[in-house]
Amino acid sequence: MLRINFWSGLAVIIFSITLLTWIIPTFGGGGFSFGLPPQLVATIGTWIMLLSASSLVVLSAVTMVRHKHPFIVGVNLGEIWHQVWPFLYVLFFIVLAIYLPLTWIAPFLIAGLLFILDERRWHIYLICSLTPTAGLYILTVYLMRIGVV
Amino acid sequence: MPEFSLLYSAFSTALSWESITVILGGVLLGYIVGVIPGLNRAVAIAIAIPLTFYMSPYAAISFLIGLSKGTAAGSAVSAILLNTPGESSSAATCLDGYPMARDGRPRTALKIGLLASVIGDLLATLLLIAVAIPFASVALKFGPYELAAILVFALIFIAGMAGGSFLKGMAAGGLGIILGTVGMDPETGAMRLTFGYIELMDGVPILPLVIGTLALSEMFVQLDEYRRNKGQKAINLSQNKDDNLKWSEFKTTLPTIFKGTAIGAFVGALPGLGPSVGSFMSYGAAKRAAKNPDTFGKGDPRGIAASESADNAVIPASYIPLFGLGIPGSVSAALLVGAFMIHGITVGPLMLREQPEMLFSLFSGMIVASLLMLAIGWYGLRIFAKITSIPSHMVIPIVIFLCLAGIQVQGFGTFGLLVVFGFSILGFFLKKFDYSFVTFLVAFIVTPMLELNLRQSIILSGGDIAILIDRPIAGFFVLLTAVLLIRFAWTGIQQRKKSLPNAD
Numbered sequence: 274m275l276r277i278n279f280w281s282g283l284a285v286i287i288f289s290i291t292l293l294t295w296i297i298p299t300f301g302g303g304g305f306s307f308g309l310p311p312q313l314v315a316t317i318g319t320w321i322m323l324l325s326a327s328s329l330v331v332l333s334a335v336t337m338v339r340h341k342h343p344f345i346v347g348v349n350l351g352e353i354w355h356q357v358w359p360f361l362y363v364l365f366f367i368v369l370a371i372y373l374p375l376t377w378i379a380p381f382l383i384a385g386l387l388f389i390l391d392e393r394r395w396h397i398y399l400i401c402s403l404t405p406t407a408g409l410y411i412l413t414v415y416l417m418r419i420g421v422v
Numbered sequence: 423m424p425e426f427s428l429l430y431s432a433f434s435t436a437l438s439w440e441s442i443t444v445i446l447g448g449v450l451l452g453y454i455v456g457v458i459p460g461l462n463r464a465v466a467i468a469i470a471i472p473l474t475f476y477m478s479p480y481a482a483i484s485f486l487i488g489l490s491k492g493t494a495a496g497s498a499v500s501a502i503l504l505n506t507p508g509e510s511s512s513a514a515t516c517l518d519g520y521p522m523a524r525d526g527r528p529r530t531a532l533k534i535g536l537l538a539s540v541i542g543d544l545l546a547t548l549l550l551i552a553v554a555i556p557f558a559s560v561a562l563k564f565g566p567y568e569l570a571a572i573l574v575f576a577l578i579f580i581a582g583m584a585g586g587s588f589l590k591g592m593a594a595g596g597l598g599i600i601l602g603t604v605g606m607d608p609e610t611g612a613m614r615l616t617f618g619y620i621e622l623m624d625g626v627p628i629l630p631l632v633i634g635t636l637a638l639s640e641m642f643v644q645l646d647e648y649r650r651n652k653g654q655k656a657i658n659l660s661q662n663k664d665d666n667l668k669w670s671e672f673k674t675t676l677p678t679i680f681k682g683t684a685i686g687a688f689v690g691a692l693p694g695l696g697p698s699v700g701s702f703m704s705y706g707a708a709k710r711a712a713k714n715p716d717t718f719g720k721g722d723p724r725g726i727a728a729s730e731s732a733d734n735a736v737i738p739a740s741y742i743p744l745f746g747l748g749i750p751g752s753v754s755a756a757l758l759v760g761a762f763m764i765h766g767i768t769v770g771p772l773m774l775r776e777q778p779e780m781l782f783s784l785f786s787g788m789i790v791a792s793l794l795m796l797a798i799g800w801y802g803l804r805i806f807a808k809i810t811s812i813p814s815h816m817v818i819p820i821v822i823f824l825c826l827a828g829i830q831v832q833g834f835g836t837f838g839l840l841v842v843f844g845f846s847i848l849g850f851f852l853k854k855f856d857y858s859f860v861t862f863l864v865a866f867i868v869t870p871m872l873e874l875n876l877r878q879s880i881i882l883s884g885g886d887i888a889i890l891i892d893r894p895i896a897g898f899f900v901l902l903t904a905v906l907l908i909r910f911a912w913t914g915i916q917q918r919k920k921s922l923p924n925a926d
Contacts, residue, residue, distance in 0.1 A: 274856075278587070281855040285593050292600065302612030308880030311607040311614050314873050318599030318865075325592035332589075332918065359645045360847065363638070363822060367839045375830045382826075383819040390648065390815035397816065405820050409827050417476075422830040 275342060279333040285326035292319045362386065374421045376413070379406040432782030436790050441484060444477065445787055448485040449794045452492020453802070456499070457809045458817055459506040463493040465821065467757040468637040471629060471764065472828035479765040480780060484787040486761050490754045491543055491791050494697065494734045495799055498535035500810045502726070503528055511697035511733045514705040518718060518725030525721050526665060529803065533667040534675060534723045535730045536799040542683040542731030544792040546738040549687050550745070551785045557746030558771035566878035567889065571899035573872045576749045577865055578903050580694030582910035584858040589914070591858035595865040601626050602869025609877065621837050628760040630829055630838050631866070634845025635852070635859070636753070638825045641818050642850050648814055675727035678708045686732030690739025693751030694860060697736035704732030738788060744769060745781065749868060756863045 297319065302311035337344060366382045380402040387398060413422050435441055448470075455466040466489055474482035497508030502519035515535060522531040564572070581591030604615045605625035616622040682704040689700035708728035709718045718725050740752040748770025750756035762769040773781045799806075829838040852859050883889040890897040 277855055278590070281851075281857070282589075282593075289596075296615070300613075300615050300617055302607050302610065302614040304607075304610035304612045306607075306609050307877075308885060309609070309873070309877040311610050311612045314869065314876070315600045315603040315614065318596045318603070318869075320596075321599065322593045322596030325589045325596065329587065329589040329593070336918070355649065356642075356646055359642045360843075360850075363826075363846075364843060367826070367836075367843055370826070370830070370839055371836045375826055379823050379827070383823055386819035386822065387815065390645075390818070392815060401816055401820060405823050405827075409831075413831060417831070419831075419833075422827075 275333045275337050276344065276346070278329050279337065279344065282326040282330035282333065285322055286330060289319050289323035289326065293323070362389075376406060376410050376421045379409065428778055428782055431779060432786045435480065435779075435783040436484075436786030440481065441783075441787060442790065442794070444481045444485045445488040445791045446794050446798075448488025449492040449791055449798055452489035452494075453496035453795075453798055453806060454492075454809060455489070456493035456496025456508045457806045458812055459500045459504060459508055459810070459814060461817060461821065462497075462509050462640065463490055464632075464636040464753045464757065465640050466490075466493055467754055467761075468632045469821065469824045469828055471632070471757070471761055472832050474761060475764070475832065479762075479767055480783050480787070482761060482765055483758065483784055484791070486758060487784070487788055488791040488794070490737055490758075491734070491788075491795055492798070494543070494737050495536060495539040495730075495795050496806065497733075498539060498726070498730050499532060499806045502531045502535060503807055503810050509697070509733075511701050511736070512729065513698065514701040514729035515726055515733075517705065517729075518720070518722050521719070522721035522723065522726070527721070528807070529665045530667045530671070531721075531723070531726055532803055532807070533800075534672065534726045536796065536803075537667075537672065538675065538679045538682065538727040538730040539734040540792055540796040540799070541679050542686055542733070542735040543738060543795065544789065545680075545683045546687045546690065546735035547785070547788045547792055550738045550741055550788070553691075554742050554745040554785075555774065557742065558774040561747050561771035562775060564771075564895070565893070566875040566882065567893045567896035568899070570872060570875035570879050571896040571903070572747060573749065573868050573875065575899045575903045575906070576693050576743070576747075576751075577861070577868065577872075578906050578910075579692075580751070580864055581858060581861045582906065582913075583692065583694040584696070584860045586856045586858055587914070588910040590856060591861045594852060594857040594859070594862040598862040598865025598867075599869050599872075601631075602866045603873065608874070619837070621834075625870070626866075627834065627838070627841065628763060628867075629832060630834060630841040631845050632757055632760055632863075633825050633828055634842040635849030635863070636757075637821065638842060638846035639849025639853060641822050641825070642846060643853055644814060644818055648818070671723060675723050678724040678727045679731040681707060681711070682728045682731030683735045686735025687739040689732070690736035690751075691742045693740075693743050693749060693864070695736075696740075696752055696860065697733045700732040700736040701729040704728040745773065746771060748772075748871065750864050753860050753863055756860070756867050759867050 293316070297312050297315050301315055304311065366378055369378050383402040383405065384398050387401060392398070410421065413419050451470065452466060455461045467486055470486060470489055474485055477485065493509060497512040498515050498519065499508070501507040501512040501515040502523050505516050505520040507513045507516055519531045519535060577595055581595050582588045584591055604622055606623050607614055613623065685704040685707060686700040689695045689703060705725060705728045708724050709715045712718065712724065737754065740755050743749045743751045744755045744758065750759045759769055767777065825842065826839060829842050852862060890900055
């Protein structure tokens with residue numbers, strides 16, 4: 274947990290500094306106000322993040338140095354891939370949804386994931402992919418009357 | 423005190439066929455979700471919010487409250503039959519529920535769990551009704567100073583009590599505050615952090631945020647867990663005639679249930695603690711108070727009763743700060759605030775003055791939900807036991823589809839899908855790196871209210887901090903916040919010294 278705290282804290286620090294030095298001054302809004310400028314609350318939130326993350330990083334680093342724990346260990350690429358592929362899979366279907374209605378691609382989204390997760394029974398494919406899709410079709414076309422989404 | 427006619431009208435609304443149907447649907451869906459391991463209350467509420475768009479505000483909120491209650495009761499089923507809690511708060515139920523089921527008494531274990539859940543839930547609902555109304559009456563007298571001070575106090579309290587590291591909780595809260603300011607500034611009209619997207623003018627849309635951070639990210643976590651926990655088998659309900667709950671046995675669990683309810687209600691009323699803390703505290707208290715504590719962990723019915731009564735008592739009790747002060751103390755309460763907002767209702771003490779019928783109807787609906795929970799759980803035992811055997815690899819793809827469909831149906835389009843995806847990455851990291859999710863969500867939801875009250879306070883006082891001397895309640899909460907900060911920092915340092923460092 275120490276290493277996670279250290280590296281995640283560091284990421285939060287970088288993000289907070291980016292917010293304080295660039296994002297909030299540029300995109301945080303401006304204009305005359307009584308007492309509470311538009312950027313103030315966001316700036317306070319960022320300072321809370323920055324101070325908390327800095328304390329976390331310092332405390333984790335001190336403990337790791339004291340107990341001689343390494344700051345970097347070998348990265349297991351297989352483990353990372355197992356965590357990343359679901360995001361890429363869903364992102365692929367989100368990109369597809371820009372061009373095609375979700376109702377059309379939904380059976381492929383569900384069936385594809387079932388296949389990846391080692392399901393091989395055809396009736397499960399049919400039930401799992403067609404029932405929710407049919408539900409969405411009926412909901413949008415007949416009940417809400419907004420057409421195929 | 424509320425007028426009798428108001429109470430009569432509230433109960434008439436709650437007992438109408440339309441209302442019962444909606445609550446029944448919510449409890450039933452909640453029960454099913456609770457039974458399926460991997461799906462939790464937050465996921466269920468997040469993906470159910472789009473379903474409530476076309477309901478009346480009362481029906482929508484009753485449906486979601488019924489769903490929330492149903493998941494708490496249903497999660498005991500998988501804890502007992504599968505040794506895998508449907509909700510983390512039912513983990514304590516596994517300790518005695520699973521050994522009891524393995525010993526050939528699954529039906530008895532399930533019935534004890536159900537009755538403890540219903541009693542805990544019902545009593546805590548009555549407590550909510552008794553406490554929230556006087557609480558809200560007092561809160562109505564508060565001005566912007568008091569509200570701003572209480573909101574800051576609540577955020578710090580949640581960050582410290584929500585489990586895990588206080589520093590991480592504060593960092594998550596900071597991010598919630600930043601996201602809560604996105605959109606048009608109500609005073610100057612300036613666009614804040616919208617990056618030119620007109621869709622962000624009214625702020626970060628709550629539905630994509632909750633679906634992304636709660637539901638979709640949870641499915642990514644579940645996909646990661648799935649490869650580690652493949653092939654679990656549930657215990658079947660036996661045909662054993664001795665496997666039925668007898669009054670004499672149930673009677674022995676009643677004191678534990680009442681004690682568990684009291685612990686759960688206390689824990690629930692404090693923002694940020696959550697049902698897991700309540701159920702484990704209650705389990706520990708029951709074990710310590712028992713004459714024969716060695717039987718705990720080996721199938722003692724009091725273990726199930728303690729855990730389930732507290733778990734279910736937390737849910738209604740967590741609505742006390744919500745209806746009393748407008749502060750959501752848990753993820754499910756925060757999601758309810760989102761649902762209230764979507765239906766144009768400001769939840770909090772103002773409801774007592776502006777929409778008392780609605781408030782009392784909701785309270786009546788909660789009692790109806792508790793009773794329906796008993797009926798559904800009792801008669802649906804066999805069906806729910808079957809549902810536990812639905813493998814998670816069939817559930818995950820459908821839930822992912824429902825997350826995307828919920829966004830599309832509400833017309834958020836591609837922008838909404840991308841926002842959901844972005845927040846799912848954020849939610850995944852919050853969960854994986856143990857940053858307090860509840861602090862993030864509560865901070866996001868209360869920030870507009872906090873900003874409004876801060877602005878009013880600064881304008882009224884002319885920026886003079888000495889005003890706090892004339893406002894003793896606000897001053898008290900400011901002082902309490904400072905004490906709390908020091909206390910959490912001190913506790914964190916002490917814990918760091920005591921615990922062995924874990925490098926990973």
